[in-house]
Amino acid sequence: MRVLFGALIILYPLLVFSALVIFKLSIRYLSILIIVLAVAYAFMNRSNYHGRHPVFIFISPVILFSIGIVCLSTTFFIDSEALSRVIFKIYPALADLVYLTIFGTSLFIPPTIVYSFINVFDKKLNEHLEKAYFENYCRKCTVYWCIFFILDFIISLITAILESDLVWGIYNGGVTYVLMGLLFVGEYVSIKVIEKRTVLARKTGEIPAEIPAEEDHDHS
Numbered sequence: 001m002r003v004l005f006g007a008l009i010i011l012y013p014l015l016v017f018s019a020l021v022i023f024k025l026s027i028r029y030l031s032i033l034i035i036v037l038a039v040a041y042a043f044m045n046r047s048n049y050h051g052r053h054p055v056f057i058f059i060s061p062v063i064l065f066s067i068g069i070v071c072l073s074t075t076f077f078i079d080s081e082a083l084s085r086v087i088f089k090i091y092p093a094l095a096d097l098v099y100l101t102i103f104g105t106s107l108f109i110p111p112t113i114v115y116s117f118i119n120v121f122d123k124k125l126n127e128h129l130e131k132a133y134f135e136n137y138c139r140k141c142t143v144y145w146c147i148f149f150i151l152d153f154i155i156s157l158i159t160a161i162l163e164s165d166l167v168w169g170i171y172n173g174g175v176t177y178v179l180m181g182l183l184f185v186g187e188y189v190s191i192k193v194i195e196k197r198t199v200l201a202r203k204t205g206e207i208p209a210e211i212p213a214e215e216d217h218d219h220s
Contacts (some may be wrong), residue, residue, distance in 0.1 A: 005041040009060050013173030016088050021165050027084040028075040034088075035068035063094050089160035092172040096153035103145050111135070112142040118188070128195045137194075141187045148183060152176055 008015060019025040019033070042061035071084045106112045115138035118125060125134060156176070159168040 001044060005037070005044050008037060009041055009064070010177070011173060012064070012091060013089075013169050017165050017169035017173065020085065020088070021169075026075075027071060027081055027088075030088065031068045031072035031075065031084075033068075034064055035072070038062075038064035038068060059098050060095065063091060063098070067091055067094075085165070086160055089165075089168050089172075090157070092176065093153050093156040093160060096149045096156060100146055100149035100153065103142050103149065107139065107142055107146075110139075112138050114138040114141040114145065114187070118191070121188075122192075125191065125195055128199055129191075134191075137191060144183065144187070148179070152179075 016030070019030045025033075038061040041064075042058060045061075067087055067090070071087050074080055074084050074087070103113045106116075112135075115135060118138060156172055159171050163171075
C-alpha cells in the first residue's frame with residue numbers, strides 16, 4: 001500500500017493532468033483528493049525511517065497538503081480556476097526548492113546526502129576507496145544535484161505559469177525523472193569504475209601511491 005501511495009506522489013504531475021484535462025474534475029474535488037492523498041501517504045510512511053530521517057517522510061505530504069488546502073480555499077473565497085491550476089502545478093517547483101535546501105545544507109553539515117545515499121546502496125565503497133577521496137567525490141556529486149535542482153526549479157516554474165497543462169505534465173511527469181535517473185546512474189557508474197580499478201590495482205600489487213587523480217575521473 002505504501003508503494004502505491006509513493007507511486008502516486010511520484011506521478012503527481014500525471015495525476016493532476018489527468019484529473020484536470022482528461023476527466024475534467026473540478027478544482028474543489030481535486031483539492032480534496034490531494035489532501036486525502038497527502039494525509040494517507042504521511043500516515044502510511046510515518047515509521048518508514050524509524051526517526052532517522054523524518055524530514056524525507058513529510059516533505060511531500062506537507063507540500064501537497066498545503067497545496068490542497070490553498071486550492072480548496074480559493075474555490076470558496078476567490079473562485080479563480082486559473083489561479084488554482086497554477087497552484088496545483090507549482091508542487092514540483094516547491095519540491096525542488098526543498099530538496100535544494102536539504103542537499104545544499106549537507107554540504108556544510110556533513111555527511112553529504114549523496115554520501116549517505118550511496119552508503120545505503122553500496123557499503124563496500126568505503127572499504128575499497130580512500131575515505132577522503134570518496135567523501136570529496138560525493139561532495140562534488142551533491143553540488144551537481146544542487147545545480148540540477150536550481151535548473152529544474154526554473155523550468156518547472158515556467159511550465160507551471162506559462163505553459164499548457166500538457167507541456168507541464170510531460171516535463172514534470174516524465175522528462176525531469178529521466179534526467180534525475182541519468183544523473184544518478186552517471187555518478188554511481190563513475191564511482192564504481194574507480195572502485196574496480198582500485199581493487200584490481202591492489203590484487204596485482206600495483207597500488208598507486210594515491211587514489212587516481214580527480215581530473216581523470218570526475219566526469220559524472
